[in-house]
Amino acid sequence: xxxxxxxxxxxxxxxxxxxxxxxxxxxxxxxxxxxxxxxxxxxxxxxxxxxxxxxxxxxxxxxxxxxxxxxxxxxxxxxxxxxxxxxxxxxxxxxxxxxxxxxxxxxxxxxxxxxxxxxxxxxxxxxxxxxxxxxxxxxxxxxxxxxxxxxxxxxxxxxxx
Ligand code: FES
Ligand code: FES
Numbered sequence: 305x306x307x308x309x310x311x312x313x314x315x316x317x318x319x320x321x322x323x324x325x326x327x328x329x330x331x332x333x334x335x336x337x338x339x340x341x342x343x344x345x346x347x348x349x350x351x352x353x354x355x356x357x358x359x360x361x362x363x364x365x366x367x368x369x370x371x372x373x374x375x376x377x378x379x380x381x382x383x384x385x386x387x388x389x390x391x392x393x394x395x396x397x398x399x400x401x402x403x404x405x406x407x408x409x410x411x412x413x414x415x416x417x418x419x420x421x422x423x424x425x426x427x428x429x430x431x432x433x434x435x436x437x438x439x440x441x442x443x444x445x446x447x448x449x450x451x452x453x454x455x456x457x458x459x460x461x462x463x464x465x
Contacts (some may be wrong), residue, residue: 309373312380326370327351328364330377338378339407342436349408349435353377359411361434378407379431386414393452400439408435413449421453421460 307416308317311334320329327344330336330353344348344363351362354376356424390413394401409432416423416431423431428446437445 305367307367307419309370309375311375312377312383318322320367320370322366322368324367324458326353326355326365326367326375329367329370330362336377336379338382340404340464342404342412347434347436348358348405349412350405352408352411354381354411354415357414359408359434375452376411378410381411381414385459386417386456389417389456390414390452392449392455394448396455397444397448399444399448400437402439405437409437409440409445413452417456421457423449423453 305322306317306319308315310316318329318333320333325344327339327341330339331341339353339362340350341363342348344351346361346364348407349361349378352359353362354360355362356373356375387410390410392414412431416428419427425446428449429442430446432442438440440448
């Protein structure tokens with residue numbers, strides 16, 4: 305079937321089987337490899353994309369659902385100032401970025417920071433329940449989110465509180 309959608313702000317038209325996984329379309333047809341093939345069953349977050357405004361596992365999205373959708377991948381998001389906030393915050397807090405879970409970790413961080421520059425531990429835990437990071441423990445990751453939130457706050461409002 306022919307599928308049209310918006311990918312990282314650009315109109316895209318592809319041909320795919322209706323039940324083909326979005327993760328495979330991204331990686332094999334569109335050469336976007338920021339989303340990784342992990343568990344392929346929705347449990348690890350390595351294949352995450354922002355799908356119609358929500359962080360979603362692209363391994364569970366069949367091609368027919370992509371029709372008319374809007375998708376942002378890690379590659380698209382990495383071109384934004386918001387990405388820079390998170391990269392700087394994670395770096396300050398010593399959060400590992402081996403690349404495997406970045407799509408889930410960074411895109412979930414963004415949706416969390418859109419709600420608050422200082423998300424609670426409970427909100428962090430809920431937002432990251434679908435992300436499995438083998439390199440960073442949860443507390444370090446939470447500190448990275450808070451550091452990124454502070455970077456975001458300063459960029460938005462300056463240093464005066
Ligand atoms: S590969 Fe999709 S959630 Fe693990
Ligand atoms: S940074 Fe390596 S798996 Fe998360």
